Amino acid sequence: MSSTIAGLRKTIDSAQDLHAVVRTMKALAASSIIEYEQSVHALDDYYRTVQLGLGVCIRNGGDAVLPLKHHQGVAAVVVFGSDQGLVGRFNDAVAHQAISSFGNSPHTRFWAVGERASEPLKDAGLTVDRLFGVPVSVSAIGLLVTEILGHYEAAFSRGEINQLHVAYNKAGSGVAFAPLAEKVLPLDENWRKTVSACPWPSGTLPEEIGTGPATLSAFVREFLFVSLFRACAASLASENASRLAAMQRADKNIDSLLGELTSQFHRMRQDGIDEELFDVVAGYEALNEG
Known part of the structure; x- marks a missing residue:
């Protein structure tokens, strides 16, 4: 006895x-959610500012030099997942969204952010061409985005890729997350119409500084950067929400x-x-x- x-x-x-241990992980996840959600909200405002600048450039005739207007070709799909477990169906859900949205084309290349995001892609018989580590803080997201864009620009200059899409989980109402798939490139006609239609928020007419093509190129680079940054931050916020649950x-x-x-x-x-x-x-x- x-x-x-x-x-x-x-x-x-x-x-x-x-x-x-579980209570410590709960506290860490809860604090991380706040940090990443604040980053997402701040990026929403900045994203709107970049769109307004792009709209001015396009309305002034800058769309004639817009790059990356291809509608066909090879696409890179960046799938934002996690490196760590204890997140439920977080990685399976985003992988399924990426596969259902982009997996039918033989000209699609998958780039995974997070080891666990690559596993369901491989289980579906797909090849993961590149694997990136998941940032551990908001300050590290910029380094990841710079690395992804560097690989994309190098592949684009070699004529290997001319489209860029993202798949990520975003915090949803009533649930820990909801998977999304979005197109980042090409900057096609529908995108130009949408951006150019953004009304200027004040009565003062804006002016471009410098030459039109240079200004537009700078705004396009910033648009690409903030699009990937926002997707990554949203993914990290929803990852921690899933872990908290x-x-x-x-x-x-x-x-x-x-x-x-x-x-x-x-x-x-x-x-x-x-x-x-x-x-x-x-x-x-x-x-x-x-």
Whole structure:
């Protein structure tokens, strides 16, 4: 009996240690969500500013020199996932979105951000041409985006790729995340019409600084950068939201398990005490009868 109680006590101690780890991960995920969501909201405002600048350039005739207008060709699809687990169906969902949106074309190349994002792509029989590490902070996102754009520009200059798409999870209402697929390039006619239709927010007419093509090129580069940055930040926010939800479920399950184990421990200890008392009473009665 004592060995059984000791084993149960060890199990309870292990469960309590795991409980502490889960609660720490919950706190880290919750704080990370706030950081990445703030970044996404800030980027929304900046993205709008870049769109306004592009609209001015296009309305002034700059669209004649817009690059990357190809409608056909090889596309690179950047799939934003995670390097770490404990995120539920986070990686499976974004991979499925990428496959359903872009996987039917034999001219599609998949670039995965996160080791775990590449696994469902490979399981579907697709080749992951490039694998990038997941940023661990907002400040590291810019380095990743610069690296992705560097690979894209090099492939474009060699004539290997002329389209760029992204697939990522975004925090949704009522759920931890919702997978999305978006086109970043080419900058086609529909894109130009949408951007050029953006109304200027004030009564003061804007002016371009410098030459039109140079200004437009600078805005296009910034548009590409912020598009990828925003997708990555949204993915990281939803990843941590998914992890927080998983840790909340684990926290609840461990609480329930600890309750059951503690009750079992008390019952076994009480049974042991009762058994020892019965032995003492029986011994006492045997002595009196003797």
